[in-house]
Amino acid sequence: MSYSAVIGYSSTKFGELWNKSLSDLIQESAKMVLDYTKITLENVDAIFFSNMLAGVLENNLHLAAKIADILQTNIPIFRVESACCSGGMAFHLAQNYLLANPNSTVMVLGSEKMTDYGVEDVTSALAAAASGDEQEAGLTFPGLYGMIAERYLDQFNYTEENLAHIAVKNHFHGKLNKNGHFQNQISVSDVMNSGYVARPLKVLDCSPISDGAASIILTNKAELIQQRPKHIQVVATEVASDTISLKNRESLVSLKSTKIAAKKAFDKSGLTPKDIGVVELHDCFTIAEIIALEDLGFWEEGSGGYMAQMETTRIDKKSGLVVNPSGGLKASGHPIGATGVKQIGEIYLQLTGQAGDRQVENLKYGLTHNVGGSGGTAVVNIFKAKN
Amino acid sequence: MMTSSIKNWRRQKISKQFLGKIGKIVTWTQIFSAGNDHKTYSPYFVAMVEFTDGSKAYGQLVDIPNDRPQTGAAVKGVLRKLQEPTKDEIVTYGLKFVIAYNF
Numbered sequence: 387m388s389y390s391a392v393i394g395y396s397s398t399k400f401g402e403l404w405n406k407s408l409s410d411l412i413q414e415s416a417k418m419v420l421d422y423t424k425i426t427l428e429n430v431d432a433i434f435f436s437n438m439l440a441g442v443l444e445n446n447l448h449l450a451a452k453i454a455d456i457l458q459t460n461i462p463i464f465r466v467e468s469a470c471c472s473g474g475m476a477f478h479l480a481q482n483y484l485l486a487n488p489n490s491t492v493m494v495l496g497s498e499k500m501t502d503y504g505v506e507d508v509t510s511a512l513a514a515a516a517s518g519d520e521q522e523a524g525l526t527f528p529g530l531y532g533m534i535a536e537r538y539l540d541q542f543n544y545t546e547e548n549l550a551h552i553a554v555k556n557h558f559h560g561k562l563n564k565n566g567h568f569q570n571q572i573s574v575s576d577v578m579n580s581g582y583v584a585r586p587l588k589v590l591d592c593s594p595i596s597d598g599a600a601s602i603i604l605t606n607k608a609e610l611i612q613q614r615p616k617h618i619q620v621v622a623t624e625v626a627s628d629t630i631s632l633k634n635r636e637s638l639v640s641l642k643s644t645k646i647a648a649k650k651a652f653d654k655s656g657l658t659p660k661d662i663g664v665v666e667l668h669d670c671f672t673i674a675e676i677i678a679l680e681d682l683g684f685w686e687e688g689s690g691g692y693m694a695q696m697e698t699t700r701i702d703k704k705s706g707l708v709v710n711p712s713g714g715l716k717a718s719g720h721p722i723g724a725t726g727v728k729q730i731g732e733i734y735l736q737l738t739g740q741a742g743d744r745q746v747e748n749l750k751y752g753l754t755h756n757v758g759g760s761g762g763t764a765v766v767n768i769f770k771a772k773n
Numbered sequence: 774m775m776t777s778s779i780k781n782w783r784r785q786k787i788s789k790q791f792l793g794k795i796g797k798i799v800t801w802t803q804i805f806s807a808g809n810d811h812k813t814y815s816p817y818f819v820a821m822v823e824f825t826d827g828s829k830a831y832g833q834l835v836d837i838p839n840d841r842p843q844t845g846a847a848v849k850g851v852l853r854k855l856q857e858p859t860k861d862e863i864v865t866y867g868l869k870f871v872i873a874y875n876f
Contacts, residue, residue: 510808522784522855522867523819523831524804524811532802533821540800540844582816585803585841633821633829638800 390484390606392769393614394423395731400598400719401567408440408499413456415599415724416495423603423614429491430603433463434480436472436496437723442511443503453495469515470670472496473600473726474756474765478623484606491607496728497599498721508595512722515759517631528592528671530632530760532584535673537638539586544691546586550577551694552672553590556710558700560717562744567596567719591672596719600728616738619770621751622651630762639688641761644681648755651766652683657751659683662768663707664736664746665699666729667755669714678755679709682766701746708746711736726756730767737771776810778863781855788868791830791850795873796822798846799829810856820870822848832868842872849873 396418398411406414412435420427435453440446450463468475473496480492500508509526516525525533535549554574561569572590580589604620611617626646629635636642652658659682667682669675676690684707685693693699699709712718712732715725733752735741749771756765799821807815818834820842834842835853848870855867 505806506809506812509806510810513808518780518784519788519831522781522788524807524814524817524833524856525802525819525831526804526806526808528806529802529804529819532804533800533819536802536844537800581805582803583806585805633799633831638821 390481390604390620391611391617392602392604392620392730392734393611393617394419394603395601395734396422397565397600397728397731398598399565400596400721402501403597404501406597408444408446408497409452409456411497411499411597411599412453412495415497415601416457416493419493419601419603425603427457427459430461430493431487431490432461432483433493433495434466434476435463436466436476436727437498438467438469438472439498439500439511439722442514443507444499468763469758470668470722471726471756471758471763471765472723474754474767475625475726475763477726477730477767478625478765480604481620481623484604489607491603491605491610493601493603494727495599495601496724496726498723499597500595500721501597505595520631526584527760528584528587531671531673532587533632534638534677535586538673538677541639542688542691547574547578548691548695549591549672550574551697552669552675553577553716555697555700556669556714556716559711559744560713563713563718566713566717567594568713568717587671587673593670593715593720596721598719598721598724600724600731602727602731602734616740617772618734618737619772621768621770622655623765623767624650624654625763625765626650627763628761630759632760640677641681641757641764643761643764644678644755644757644766647764647766648682651768655768657768662751662753663749664711664733664752665707665709665755666712666732667709668757669710669716670720670757674757675709675714682755701744711741711744711746726765729754729756733769737769776859778859778861778865781865781867785867788830791868792852794824794850795847796824798842798844798848799823800844801834801842813857818842820848822870830868832870835869836871838872847873
């Protein structure tokens with residue numbers, strides 16, 4: 387046996403957790419994943435910690451040392467920041483650490499504390515991940531994705547209703563996830579009647595501002611993997627980059643970083659999109675899920691509006707591909723640093739048959755897709771069921 | 774969060790090349806939920822504009838006569854106030870766009 391495996395996952399509740407600090411969330415999530423995997427911190431060789439906003443919002447940096455203090459450990463801790471794909475990037479770096487260190491075990495822990503601050507503060511902080519000229523023009527992240535959506539709807543002759551179905555589908559899944567931010571079903575009418583955040587995107591087209599933490603244990607220690615029958619194999623983890631500014635992109639209806647990372651992941655694994663049964667992807671906004679499914683190779687370019695309207699990727703449609711069974715960023719919530727880790731955790735639950743009411747049947751492979759900013763960075767991971 | 778007016782001043786060296794130039798709207802949005810620096814102007818339109826030489830720039834659209842701009846519409850770069858005065862009482866000016874008629 388010579389591979390890396392995810393052997394455990396835990397997540398705090400995602401949502402408005404006003405009685406919990408960033409430190410509380412980190413401690414809670416780390417303890418839960420250690421308890422779940424029945425290993426102690428002495429058996430963990432390093433921690434990869436993902437967080438985006440603590441420095442900007444809380445004047446809170448040197449978080450590695452703070453985590454050492456919280457967890458009472460002296461092992462190396464690496465803080466990873468890559469905007470909204472900080473979690474996916476932390477996982478990617480953790481896997482590379484294992485490739486360089488045989489017989490090792492690491493924790494990937496992502497956390498974000500966002501709801502202590504007003505919407506304008508969080509909007510400004512998130513915009514730090516945009517280019518200087520985008521910030522100067524007053525563009526926010528909903529605004530940047532609004533520009534992508536406007537172009538997509540115009541180019542392929544769709545309407546805002548096509549986008550709305552993504553939110554409806556993800557809330558359908560979200561009501562089955564008790565750890566998610568929202569458990570309420572919404573309708574297309576609800577989405578269409580919600581106010582604009584950045585045209586053509588409305589409140590219910592957007593993922594929420596959330597608090598939360600998620601952790602996984604990743605190991606290449608054969609003995610540990612054998613002792614944990616509920617594990618999944620890391621088949622591929624790929625990262626790609628693109629220009630920070632949307633205006634310098636080749637296309638406004640596609641993220642090149644996603645396309646490149648996905649192609650590399652599929653090429654290296656020898657798999658195709660048809661092999662994947664479940665996907666957790668980066669639906670920060672409804673348009674993001676549509677273009678992601680096109681860029682990942684599941685849908686033809688320009689067909690996404692129609693496919694979204696059919697809600698083919700909903701769990702009860704049994705189409706062979708379920709997307710965002712956790713509820714995605716839209717319903718499960720988007721505590722930035724935790725999101726990419728939670729996506730991997732959801733695939734872990736799905737591929738080990740532990741997803742409860744939202745369990746997708748007959749799975750062999752799962753994929754995660756995590757995006758930083760408006761597509762400046764993308765991480766694509768593929769996992770294989772082993773039980 | 775610290776925003777320096779000097780940073781904006783440096784960027785003006787780039788953005789001033791677009792003043793008075795005519796370009797076309799590639800895509801646009803209207804921001805209703807803005808960050809701290811721009812919240813007093815919301816809702817406001819922002820466009821991505823492409824010029825004949827292929828260069829592109831962002832800017833808020835001002836003096837829009839209709840309820841929404843049209844992709845492909847001609848616009849002209851103008852110098853306007855970008856945000857409210859900073860704590861240092863510096864008023865930042867930069868690139869915005871107005872509809873260019875007869876183009």
